[in-house]
Amino acid sequence: MNVAQRTKKLKAKLLDIRIGPGAAILPGDVKKIHLDFARKINDGHFGARKVWRNYLPRLKYHNPAISMTINRTDDQEGPATLTVHFAPPSNTTSPTASPAPAPASSTSLSTPPSSHNASRRVETIDMKHKQDSEILSKLLELTNATPYEPSPDELAEMREVDDDKMRSDRDKKAQMRLNQIRRQEQALLDQARGAGKLESASL
Amino acid sequence: MASKAPLSHLCASIRRPTTQLPLLPFLAPSFTCRYASGLSKGGRRDRDPSKKKKTRTEFINLSLKNAIQFSLCDAMRYIRAFEVGRPPTSSKYDLAIRLRTVKNGPVVRNRLRLPHAVDSSVRxxxxxxxxxxxxxxxxxxxxxxxxxxxxxxxxxxxxxxxxxxxxxxxxxxxxxxxxxxxxxxxxxxxxxxxxxxxxxxxxxxxxxxVGGTEYRERLGVIRCAVGQLGFTPEEMRSNVKALIGNVKQDLALLSEKVNKEIHEVVLSSTTAPGFSLNGDFRGPTSLPTRELSVL
Known part of the structure:
Protein backbone atom coordinates (compact mmCIF):
# COMPACT_ATOMS: atom_id res chain seq x y z
CA MET A 1 0.00 0.00 0.00
CA ASN A 2 1.01 3.58 -0.56
CA VAL A 3 3.38 4.54 2.25
CA ALA A 4 2.09 8.09 2.61
CA GLN A 5 -1.51 6.95 2.86
CA ARG A 6 -0.62 4.17 5.27
CA THR A 7 1.29 6.56 7.47
CA LYS A 8 -1.55 9.04 7.50
CA LYS A 9 -4.06 6.44 8.56
CA LEU A 10 -1.79 5.03 11.24
CA LYS A 11 -1.07 8.51 12.58
CA ALA A 12 -4.77 9.23 12.94
CA LYS A 13 -5.31 5.96 14.78
CA LEU A 14 -2.43 6.56 17.17
CA LEU A 15 -3.54 10.10 17.83
CA ASP A 16 -6.97 8.80 18.66
CA ILE A 17 -5.44 6.52 21.26
CA ARG A 18 -3.24 9.23 22.77
CA ILE A 19 -5.82 11.97 23.14
CA GLY A 20 -9.54 12.05 23.66
CA PRO A 21 -11.91 11.15 26.47
CA GLY A 22 -10.30 8.60 28.73
CA ALA A 23 -6.76 9.86 28.18
CA ALA A 24 -5.80 10.31 31.80
CA ILE A 25 -2.91 9.45 34.06
CA LEU A 26 -3.98 7.45 37.07
CA PRO A 27 -2.17 7.90 40.38
CA GLY A 28 0.37 5.29 41.45
CA ASP A 29 -1.78 3.59 44.05
CA VAL A 30 -4.16 2.20 41.42
CA LYS A 31 -2.99 -1.32 40.68
CA LYS A 32 -5.70 -2.93 38.66
CA ILE A 33 -8.94 -2.18 36.86
CA HIS A 34 -11.28 -5.03 36.18
CA LEU A 35 -14.51 -4.94 34.17
CA ASP A 36 -17.23 -7.52 34.56
CA PHE A 37 -20.10 -7.49 32.12
CA ALA A 38 -22.12 -9.61 29.75
CA ARG A 39 -21.39 -10.39 26.13
CA LYS A 40 -24.47 -8.72 24.72
CA ILE A 41 -25.82 -5.26 25.38
CA ASN A 42 -29.31 -6.34 26.44
CA ASP A 43 -30.40 -5.38 29.92
CA GLY A 44 -28.08 -2.43 30.45
CA HIS A 45 -24.66 -3.73 29.45
CA PHE A 46 -24.19 -1.22 26.64
CA GLY A 47 -22.21 1.35 28.61
CA ALA A 48 -19.76 -1.22 29.89
CA ARG A 49 -18.87 -2.38 26.42
CA LYS A 50 -18.50 1.18 25.20
CA VAL A 51 -16.13 1.93 28.08
CA TRP A 52 -14.01 -1.03 27.06
CA ARG A 53 -14.02 -0.24 23.35
CA ASN A 54 -13.65 3.53 23.55
CA TYR A 55 -11.88 4.53 26.73
CA LEU A 56 -9.93 1.58 28.04
CA PRO A 57 -7.32 1.64 25.23
CA ARG A 58 -6.56 5.28 26.04
CA LEU A 59 -6.30 4.54 29.74
CA LYS A 60 -4.04 1.59 29.00
CA TYR A 61 -1.80 3.63 26.75
CA HIS A 62 -1.22 6.25 29.41
CA ASN A 63 -0.98 3.74 32.26
CA PRO A 64 0.74 0.68 30.80
CA ALA A 65 1.83 -0.54 34.22
CA ILE A 66 -1.74 -0.87 35.48
CA SER A 67 -3.32 -4.21 34.82
CA MET A 68 -6.64 -3.89 32.99
CA THR A 69 -8.66 -7.03 32.58
CA ILE A 70 -12.09 -7.87 31.32
CA ASN A 71 -14.40 -10.72 32.01
CA ARG A 72 -17.43 -11.13 29.82
CA THR A 73 -20.12 -13.53 30.92
CA ASP A 74 -23.07 -15.12 29.19
CA ASP A 75 -25.31 -14.08 32.06
CA GLN A 76 -27.26 -11.19 30.60
CA GLU A 77 -29.17 -10.50 33.83
CA GLY A 78 -25.95 -10.46 35.85
CA PRO A 79 -24.22 -7.36 37.15
CA ALA A 80 -21.98 -5.02 35.17
CA THR A 81 -19.30 -3.75 37.48
CA LEU A 82 -16.02 -1.92 37.24
CA THR A 83 -13.61 -2.83 40.04
CA VAL A 84 -10.62 -0.68 40.92
CA HIS A 85 -7.91 -2.23 43.07
CA PHE A 86 -5.74 0.14 45.07
CA ALA A 87 -2.38 -0.72 46.55
CA PRO A 88 -2.48 -1.03 50.34
CA PRO A 89 -1.33 2.21 51.95
CA SER A 90 2.24 1.77 53.07
CA ASN A 91 1.73 2.99 56.67
CA THR A 92 -0.95 0.46 57.61
CA THR A 93 0.44 -2.97 58.27
CA SER A 94 -2.60 -4.93 59.32
CA PRO A 95 -3.95 -6.95 56.41
CA THR A 96 -7.47 -6.96 57.81
CA ALA A 97 -7.74 -3.18 58.06
CA SER A 98 -10.69 -2.65 55.77
CA PRO A 99 -12.98 -5.42 54.69
CA ALA A 100 -13.02 -5.20 50.93
CA PRO A 101 -16.48 -5.03 49.43
CA ALA A 102 -17.02 -8.37 47.80
CA PRO A 103 -16.81 -7.93 44.06
CA ALA A 104 -19.84 -9.23 42.32
CA SER A 105 -18.67 -12.62 41.19
CA SER A 106 -20.23 -14.07 38.11
CA THR A 107 -20.79 -17.53 36.81
CA SER A 108 -17.67 -17.42 34.71
CA LEU A 109 -14.74 -19.72 35.19
CA SER A 110 -12.01 -17.10 35.17
CA THR A 111 -10.60 -15.98 38.48
CA PRO A 112 -12.69 -13.41 40.26
CA PRO A 113 -10.84 -10.21 41.05
CA SER A 114 -9.22 -9.69 44.43
CA SER A 115 -9.50 -13.24 45.67
CA HIS A 116 -5.85 -13.53 46.57
CA ASN A 117 -4.99 -10.17 48.06
CA ALA A 118 -7.47 -9.13 50.72
CA SER A 119 -5.38 -6.25 52.02
CA ARG A 120 -5.99 -4.20 48.90
CA ARG A 121 -8.63 -1.53 48.96
CA VAL A 122 -11.21 -2.38 46.34
CA GLU A 123 -13.85 -0.03 45.00
CA THR A 124 -16.60 -0.95 42.59
CA ILE A 125 -18.66 1.12 40.19
CA ASP A 126 -21.98 -0.22 39.01
CA MET A 127 -22.07 0.12 35.23
CA LYS A 128 -25.49 -1.30 34.60
CA HIS A 129 -27.90 0.95 32.68
CA LYS A 130 -25.34 3.75 32.57
CA GLN A 131 -23.90 5.76 29.72
CA ASP A 132 -20.23 5.25 28.96
CA SER A 133 -19.34 8.88 29.64
CA GLU A 134 -21.03 8.68 33.02
CA ILE A 135 -19.02 5.60 33.96
CA LEU A 136 -15.81 7.25 32.84
CA SER A 137 -16.36 10.40 34.86
CA LYS A 138 -17.14 8.27 37.91
CA LEU A 139 -13.96 6.27 37.42
CA LEU A 140 -11.80 9.37 37.01
CA GLU A 141 -13.36 10.89 40.09
CA LEU A 142 -12.87 7.73 42.14
CA THR A 143 -9.24 7.26 41.19
CA ASN A 144 -8.39 10.95 41.34
CA ALA A 145 -6.88 10.84 37.86
CA THR A 146 -5.25 13.77 36.14
CA PRO A 147 -6.38 14.29 32.55
CA TYR A 148 -3.63 14.09 29.94
CA GLU A 149 -2.77 17.43 28.38
CA PRO A 150 -1.96 17.05 24.69
CA SER A 151 1.25 18.71 23.60
CA PRO A 152 1.20 21.51 20.97
CA ASP A 153 2.61 19.06 18.43
CA GLU A 154 -0.22 16.68 19.07
CA LEU A 155 -2.79 19.45 18.81
CA ALA A 156 -1.33 20.53 15.48
CA GLU A 157 -1.42 16.94 14.31
CA MET A 158 -5.01 16.64 15.39
CA ARG A 159 -5.93 19.74 13.43
CA GLU A 160 -4.26 18.23 10.39
CA VAL A 161 -6.26 15.02 10.80
CA ASP A 162 -9.48 17.01 11.17
CA ASP A 163 -8.67 19.03 8.06
CA ASP A 164 -8.03 15.85 6.14
CA LYS A 165 -11.31 14.44 7.29
CA MET A 166 -13.18 17.57 6.27
CA ARG A 167 -11.54 17.61 2.87
CA SER A 168 -12.28 13.96 2.33
CA ASP A 169 -15.92 14.43 3.31
CA ARG A 170 -16.27 17.32 0.92
CA ASP A 171 -14.68 15.37 -1.90
CA LYS A 172 -16.82 12.38 -1.12
CA LYS A 173 -19.98 14.44 -1.42
CA ALA A 174 -18.85 16.04 -4.68
CA GLN A 175 -18.00 12.65 -6.14
CA MET A 176 -21.33 11.25 -5.05
CA ARG A 177 -23.14 14.06 -6.80
CA LEU A 178 -21.10 13.51 -9.93
CA ASN A 179 -21.78 9.79 -9.89
CA GLN A 180 -25.47 10.39 -9.49
CA ILE A 181 -25.58 12.69 -12.50
CA ARG A 182 -23.62 10.16 -14.51
CA ARG A 183 -25.97 7.40 -13.48
CA GLN A 184 -29.02 9.42 -14.44
CA GLU A 185 -27.59 10.20 -17.86
CA GLN A 186 -26.74 6.55 -18.35
CA ALA A 187 -30.26 5.56 -17.38
CA LEU A 188 -31.72 8.01 -19.86
CA LEU A 189 -29.44 6.70 -22.60
CA ASP A 190 -30.31 3.13 -21.76
CA GLN A 191 -33.97 3.95 -21.90
CA ALA A 192 -33.60 5.56 -25.30
CA ARG A 193 -31.51 2.66 -26.55
CA GLY A 194 -33.96 0.14 -25.20
CA ALA A 195 -36.78 1.83 -27.09
CA GLY A 196 -34.66 1.87 -30.24
CA LYS A 197 -33.92 -1.81 -29.91
CA LEU A 198 -37.60 -2.63 -29.60
CA GLU A 199 -38.31 -0.69 -32.76
CA SER A 200 -35.56 -2.36 -34.75
CA ALA A 201 -36.70 -5.73 -33.54
CA SER A 202 -40.15 -5.02 -34.79
CA LEU A 203 -38.87 -3.89 -38.19
CA MET B 1 -47.65 -9.28 -33.20
CA ALA B 2 -49.27 -6.23 -34.67
CA SER B 3 -46.18 -5.47 -36.77
CA LYS B 4 -46.29 -8.64 -38.85
CA ALA B 5 -48.29 -7.20 -41.67
CA PRO B 6 -46.03 -4.26 -42.60
CA LEU B 7 -42.96 -6.51 -42.29
CA SER B 8 -44.12 -9.02 -44.82
CA HIS B 9 -45.13 -6.16 -47.02
CA LEU B 10 -41.58 -4.80 -46.88
CA CYS B 11 -40.01 -8.14 -47.70
CA ALA B 12 -42.33 -8.89 -50.51
CA SER B 13 -40.22 -7.03 -53.04
CA ILE B 14 -37.13 -9.07 -52.24
CA ARG B 15 -38.13 -12.58 -51.36
CA ARG B 16 -41.48 -12.89 -53.05
CA PRO B 17 -42.85 -15.44 -50.66
CA THR B 18 -45.35 -17.75 -52.22
CA THR B 19 -46.84 -18.61 -48.89
CA GLN B 20 -47.36 -16.32 -45.94
CA LEU B 21 -44.83 -17.73 -43.47
CA PRO B 22 -44.41 -16.03 -40.12
CA LEU B 23 -41.28 -13.96 -40.59
CA LEU B 24 -38.58 -14.19 -37.98
CA PRO B 25 -36.37 -11.19 -37.20
CA PHE B 26 -33.17 -12.84 -38.45
CA LEU B 27 -34.75 -13.35 -41.83
CA ALA B 28 -35.30 -9.64 -42.20
CA PRO B 29 -32.86 -8.18 -44.74
CA SER B 30 -30.01 -6.12 -43.51
CA PHE B 31 -28.77 -3.36 -45.75
CA THR B 32 -25.23 -2.98 -44.36
CA CYS B 33 -22.68 -4.97 -46.27
CA ARG B 34 -19.60 -6.58 -44.75
CA TYR B 35 -16.82 -8.09 -46.76
CA ALA B 36 -14.14 -10.24 -45.26
CA SER B 37 -11.04 -8.20 -45.92
CA GLY B 38 -8.89 -9.26 -43.00
CA LEU B 39 -7.75 -5.68 -42.53
CA SER B 40 -9.93 -4.03 -40.01
CA LYS B 41 -9.12 -0.56 -38.85
CA GLY B 42 -7.23 -0.14 -35.59
CA GLY B 43 -5.97 -3.68 -35.70
CA ARG B 44 -2.73 -5.19 -34.59
CA ARG B 45 -0.87 -3.60 -37.47
CA ASP B 46 -1.20 -0.13 -35.99
CA ARG B 47 0.27 -0.95 -32.60
CA ASP B 48 3.87 0.03 -32.07
CA PRO B 49 5.80 -3.04 -30.91
CA SER B 50 8.29 -0.93 -29.02
CA LYS B 51 5.52 0.48 -26.81
CA LYS B 52 4.49 -2.93 -25.52
CA LYS B 53 3.66 -2.81 -21.84
CA LYS B 54 6.46 -4.21 -19.77
CA THR B 55 5.49 -6.89 -17.30
CA ARG B 56 6.83 -6.27 -13.86
CA THR B 57 9.14 -8.94 -12.56
CA GLU B 58 9.55 -7.61 -9.04
CA PHE B 59 7.10 -6.69 -6.31
CA ILE B 60 6.73 -2.98 -5.78
CA ASN B 61 8.55 -1.81 -2.71
CA LEU B 62 7.96 1.81 -1.93
CA SER B 63 10.53 3.91 -0.20
CA LEU B 64 10.13 4.05 3.53
CA LYS B 65 11.50 7.55 3.69
CA ASN B 66 8.20 9.06 4.80
CA ALA B 67 7.01 6.14 6.91
CA ILE B 68 6.99 6.38 10.66
CA GLN B 69 8.91 3.61 12.32
CA PHE B 70 8.91 2.50 15.91
CA SER B 71 11.21 0.89 18.39
CA LEU B 72 9.98 -2.45 19.69
CA CYS B 73 8.97 -1.05 23.10
CA ASP B 74 6.99 1.83 21.61
CA ALA B 75 5.19 -0.49 19.22
CA MET B 76 4.40 -2.86 22.08
CA ARG B 77 2.99 -0.04 24.18
CA TYR B 78 0.56 0.88 21.43
CA ILE B 79 -0.30 -2.73 20.66
CA ARG B 80 -1.05 -3.45 24.30
CA ALA B 81 -3.38 -0.45 24.37
CA PHE B 82 -5.18 -1.66 21.26
CA GLU B 83 -5.45 -5.17 22.65
CA VAL B 84 -6.67 -4.19 26.10
CA GLY B 85 -9.18 -6.61 27.54
CA ARG B 86 -8.63 -9.29 24.93
CA PRO B 87 -7.94 -12.78 26.18
CA PRO B 88 -4.14 -12.89 26.51
CA THR B 89 -3.74 -16.40 25.17
CA SER B 90 -5.78 -15.90 22.02
CA SER B 91 -4.31 -12.56 20.95
CA LYS B 92 -0.98 -12.98 19.20
CA TYR B 93 1.80 -10.75 18.00
CA ASP B 94 2.70 -11.39 14.42
CA LEU B 95 5.59 -10.27 12.31
CA ALA B 96 5.49 -9.51 8.59
CA ILE B 97 8.85 -9.44 6.86
CA ARG B 98 8.70 -7.78 3.48
CA LEU B 99 11.37 -8.87 1.03
CA ARG B 100 12.89 -7.20 -2.00
CA THR B 101 12.47 -10.05 -4.40
CA VAL B 102 11.46 -11.12 -7.88
CA LYS B 103 7.96 -12.46 -8.34
CA ASN B 104 9.02 -15.85 -9.61
CA GLY B 105 11.83 -18.06 -8.47
CA PRO B 106 12.46 -19.89 -5.24
CA VAL B 107 10.58 -18.89 -2.10
CA VAL B 108 11.85 -18.85 1.44
CA ARG B 109 10.30 -21.61 3.46
CA ASN B 110 11.51 -23.03 6.71
CA ARG B 111 10.63 -24.11 10.18
CA LEU B 112 12.11 -22.74 13.35
CA ARG B 113 11.94 -23.12 17.07
CA LEU B 114 11.42 -19.79 18.77
CA PRO B 115 13.07 -19.20 22.16
CA HIS B 116 9.60 -18.62 23.66
CA ALA B 117 6.95 -20.85 22.15
CA VAL B 118 3.89 -19.06 20.80
CA ASP B 119 1.55 -22.00 20.97
CA SER B 120 2.54 -24.74 23.39
CA SER B 121 -0.76 -26.57 23.31
CA VAL B 122 -0.12 -28.40 20.05
CA ARG B 123 -0.80 -32.14 20.32
CA VAL B 210 6.33 -28.44 20.13
CA GLY B 211 7.66 -24.92 20.16
CA GLY B 212 8.22 -24.63 16.47
CA THR B 213 6.57 -22.46 13.88
CA GLU B 214 6.58 -22.72 10.15
CA TYR B 215 6.93 -19.78 7.87
CA ARG B 216 6.96 -19.26 4.15
CA GLU B 217 7.13 -16.40 1.73
CA ARG B 218 3.88 -15.50 0.02
CA LEU B 219 3.73 -12.58 -2.41
CA GLY B 220 7.06 -11.35 -1.19
CA VAL B 221 6.11 -11.31 2.48
CA ILE B 222 6.88 -13.75 5.28
CA ARG B 223 4.27 -13.71 8.01
CA CYS B 224 4.68 -15.53 11.26
CA ALA B 225 3.25 -15.42 14.76
CA VAL B 226 6.03 -14.41 17.13
CA GLY B 227 4.44 -14.13 20.54
CA GLN B 228 1.51 -14.18 22.85
CA LEU B 229 0.12 -10.93 24.11
CA GLY B 230 1.45 -11.59 27.60
CA PHE B 231 5.09 -11.69 26.54
CA THR B 232 7.51 -9.18 28.01
CA PRO B 233 9.53 -6.93 25.68
CA GLU B 234 12.64 -9.01 26.37
CA GLU B 235 10.91 -12.21 25.36
CA MET B 236 9.60 -10.54 22.24
CA ARG B 237 13.05 -9.25 21.42
CA SER B 238 14.59 -12.70 21.54
CA ASN B 239 11.78 -14.15 19.44
CA VAL B 240 11.95 -11.43 16.80
CA LYS B 241 15.72 -11.70 16.69
CA ALA B 242 15.58 -15.46 16.29
CA LEU B 243 13.06 -15.25 13.47
CA ILE B 244 14.85 -12.51 11.54
CA GLY B 245 18.21 -14.22 12.03
CA ASN B 246 16.77 -17.43 10.65
CA VAL B 247 15.23 -15.66 7.67
CA LYS B 248 18.54 -13.95 6.91
CA GLN B 249 20.25 -17.32 6.97
CA ASP B 250 17.68 -18.71 4.57
CA LEU B 251 18.18 -15.76 2.25
CA ALA B 252 21.93 -16.31 2.26
CA LEU B 253 21.49 -20.01 1.53
CA LEU B 254 19.49 -19.40 -1.64
CA SER B 255 21.33 -19.87 -4.92
CA GLU B 256 23.51 -17.04 -6.10
CA LYS B 257 21.28 -16.15 -9.00
CA VAL B 258 18.47 -14.88 -6.80
CA ASN B 259 19.04 -11.90 -4.63
CA LYS B 260 16.65 -11.34 -1.77
CA GLU B 261 16.88 -8.77 0.96
CA ILE B 262 14.71 -7.72 3.86
CA HIS B 263 12.88 -4.51 3.00
CA GLU B 264 10.66 -3.85 5.98
CA VAL B 265 9.70 -5.54 9.24
CA VAL B 266 6.21 -4.86 10.57
CA LEU B 267 4.95 -5.91 13.98
CA SER B 268 1.21 -6.31 14.33
CA SER B 269 -1.23 -8.24 16.41
CA THR B 270 -4.70 -9.71 16.25
CA THR B 271 -6.53 -6.41 16.64
CA ALA B 272 -3.84 -3.74 16.42
CA PRO B 273 -2.60 -2.00 13.26
CA GLY B 274 0.86 -2.76 11.91
CA PHE B 275 3.90 -0.95 13.27
CA SER B 276 6.97 -0.73 11.09
CA LEU B 277 9.98 -1.48 13.26
CA ASN B 278 13.16 0.57 13.07
CA GLY B 279 15.37 -2.11 14.58
CA ASP B 280 15.86 -0.51 17.99
CA PHE B 281 14.72 -2.15 21.17
CA ARG B 282 13.99 1.05 23.06
CA GLY B 283 13.63 4.60 21.89
CA PRO B 284 14.79 7.65 23.87
CA THR B 285 11.30 8.21 25.31
CA SER B 286 10.33 4.60 25.83
CA LEU B 287 9.01 3.42 29.14
CA PRO B 288 10.93 0.98 31.31
CA THR B 289 10.32 -2.55 30.11
CA ARG B 290 8.99 -3.61 33.50
CA GLU B 291 5.95 -1.41 32.97
CA LEU B 292 5.25 -3.00 29.63
CA SER B 293 5.00 -6.49 31.05
CA VAL B 294 1.61 -5.95 32.67
CA LEU B 295 -1.49 -7.03 30.84
Missing part, protein backbone atom coordinates in the same frame (compact mmCIF):
# COMPACT_ATOMS: atom_id res chain seq x y z
CA UNK B 124 1.56 -34.41 18.47
CA UNK B 125 1.05 -37.98 17.40
CA UNK B 126 4.04 -40.19 16.71
CA UNK B 127 3.69 -43.38 14.75
CA UNK B 128 6.40 -45.80 15.84
CA UNK B 129 6.48 -49.19 17.55
CA UNK B 130 5.03 -48.77 21.05
CA UNK B 131 7.20 -49.53 24.07
CA UNK B 132 10.39 -49.12 22.07
CA UNK B 133 13.31 -46.83 22.73
CA UNK B 134 12.07 -44.50 20.00
CA UNK B 135 8.64 -44.19 21.58
CA UNK B 136 10.17 -43.31 24.93
CA UNK B 137 12.27 -40.60 23.33
CA UNK B 138 9.22 -39.23 21.55
CA UNK B 139 7.20 -39.09 24.76
CA UNK B 140 10.05 -37.35 26.52
CA UNK B 141 10.23 -34.81 23.72
CA UNK B 142 6.56 -33.96 24.19
CA UNK B 143 4.49 -36.27 22.02
CA UNK B 144 0.98 -36.89 23.32
CA UNK B 145 0.17 -40.06 21.37
CA UNK B 146 2.57 -42.87 20.53
CA UNK B 147 1.79 -46.17 18.88
CA UNK B 148 0.90 -47.96 15.68
CA UNK B 149 -2.20 -50.13 15.33
CA UNK B 150 -4.01 -48.48 18.23
CA UNK B 151 -3.70 -45.10 16.59
CA UNK B 152 -4.68 -46.44 13.16
CA UNK B 153 -7.85 -47.93 14.62
CA UNK B 154 -8.65 -44.72 16.46
CA UNK B 155 -8.22 -42.68 13.29
CA UNK B 156 -10.44 -45.08 11.34
CA UNK B 157 -13.12 -44.61 13.96
CA UNK B 158 -12.81 -40.87 13.49
CA UNK B 159 -11.02 -40.06 16.73
CA UNK B 160 -8.26 -37.72 15.65
CA UNK B 161 -6.95 -36.29 18.89
CA UNK B 162 -3.84 -34.55 17.61
CA UNK B 163 -2.81 -31.55 15.53
CA UNK B 164 0.40 -32.91 14.01
CA UNK B 165 1.44 -36.37 12.96
CA UNK B 166 4.95 -37.76 12.64
CA UNK B 167 6.01 -41.19 11.51
CA UNK B 168 9.22 -43.10 12.04
CA UNK B 169 10.85 -44.45 8.90
CA UNK B 170 10.48 -48.07 10.04
CA UNK B 171 6.73 -47.64 10.55
CA UNK B 172 6.13 -45.90 7.24
CA UNK B 173 5.23 -49.15 5.49
CA UNK B 174 2.62 -50.04 8.10
CA UNK B 175 1.20 -46.55 7.83
CA UNK B 176 0.81 -46.92 4.08
CA UNK B 177 -0.80 -50.33 4.48
CA UNK B 178 -3.31 -48.89 6.92
CA UNK B 179 -4.77 -46.74 4.12
CA UNK B 180 -5.18 -43.62 6.15
CA UNK B 181 -4.37 -41.18 3.38
CA UNK B 182 -8.01 -40.60 2.64
CA UNK B 183 -8.71 -39.60 6.24
CA UNK B 184 -5.51 -37.77 7.14
CA UNK B 185 -4.65 -36.32 3.74
CA UNK B 186 -7.38 -33.65 3.52
CA UNK B 187 -6.53 -32.52 7.04
CA UNK B 188 -2.88 -32.13 6.18
CA UNK B 189 -1.92 -34.69 8.80
CA UNK B 190 -0.63 -37.49 6.58
CA UNK B 191 3.10 -37.95 7.22
CA UNK B 192 5.27 -37.79 4.16
CA UNK B 193 8.96 -37.46 3.56
CA UNK B 194 8.29 -34.34 1.49
CA UNK B 195 7.20 -32.36 4.50
CA UNK B 196 9.85 -34.04 6.64
CA UNK B 197 7.25 -35.75 8.80
CA UNK B 198 8.63 -39.22 8.08
CA UNK B 199 11.97 -39.10 9.83
CA UNK B 200 14.55 -41.16 11.58
CA UNK B 201 15.06 -38.56 14.28
CA UNK B 202 11.56 -38.60 15.73
CA UNK B 203 12.50 -36.99 19.02
CA UNK B 204 14.20 -34.04 17.35
CA UNK B 205 11.26 -33.40 15.03
CA UNK B 206 8.83 -33.54 17.93
CA UNK B 207 10.95 -31.12 19.89
CA UNK B 208 10.95 -28.75 16.93
CA UNK B 209 7.21 -29.06 16.50
Missing amino acids: ICVICPPNSAISKQAINAGASLVGEEVIFDAIKEGRIEFDRCICHVDSAQKLNQANLGRILGPRGLMPSSKTATITKDVAGTVRNL
